[in-house]
Amino acid sequence: MKENTPTTGQEGCQTLPRDALVRLLDGWLEPGRFKDYGPNGLQVEGKPQVRRVLCGVTASLALIDAAIQRGADALLVHHGLFWRGQEQRLTGWMKARVQRLLAHDINLIAYHLPLDAHAELGNNAQLGRQFGWTADARFGDQDLGFAGVLPEDQQTLDGLRAVLEQQLARPVLAIPGDGRPLHRVAWCTGGAQGFFEAAIASGADVFVTGEVSEPQAHYAAETGVAFIAAGHHATERYGVQALGRRLADEAGLEVEFLDLHNPA
Structure with missing residues (x-):
């Protein structure tokens, strides 16, 4: 199989190896060009094959729970979990988020400044x-x-x-x-x-x-x-939607965007 070429999944959807998915996203967004506040790309490793992706703005507990309910293999967000200068221990709210992701084998993929700056998808x-x-x-x-x-x-x-x-x-x-x-x-x-x-x-x-x-x-x-x-x-709801649409069109994955209300 050629790199980034999806294989047929269940119910007519496509599947893509997790590492190929991250390479595809990295190729579009070029995270290496940016000095960012946290890691871009794969933040939490889950299933090795991805068919269903849930997109959202922030990797909150509510969005993670929605990914679990929908049987998502990957969560694609603008605001991930890890930021420069934050507490380094997995306690409290951070433990709850990471624990849910690991328990359900969900990949967490996040792009911050690269998704702000992209000339088309940003x-x-x-x-x-x-x-x-x-x-x-x-x-x-x-x-x-x-x-x-x-x-x-x-x-x-x-x-x-x-x-x-x-x-x-x-x-x-x-x-x-x-x-x-x-x-x-x-x-x-x-x-x-x-x-x-x-x-x-x-x-x-x-x-x-x-x-x-x-x-x-x-x-x-x-x-x-x-x-x-x-x-x-x-103001930051639209980039991840555009990224998700391209992912669905070019990789054949099942992609959904969920807009959870946030007054901020």
């Missing part, structure tokens, strides 16, 4: 697609941020906020700048509030990310550039 590219934002520039650390021109119906703060709230199905926090027309948008999903200064330097009229910290309100008032915090989870 969170930023996919968020832009939801709103008609076409990136013509990149900015920020490791070129994670995207920037482009806003459609006409989004060139006021109220108009942009309304479109975001409708699509994301949640309220967003909009901090006004100086009231200028919004022509250029810079965006970076998740907890990228620290990119606001780089977004301002890139020539943005408004910056969209997931979260806000105290300093950003002052920067908006003092520079005139508006800031929108649209939700960490809400």
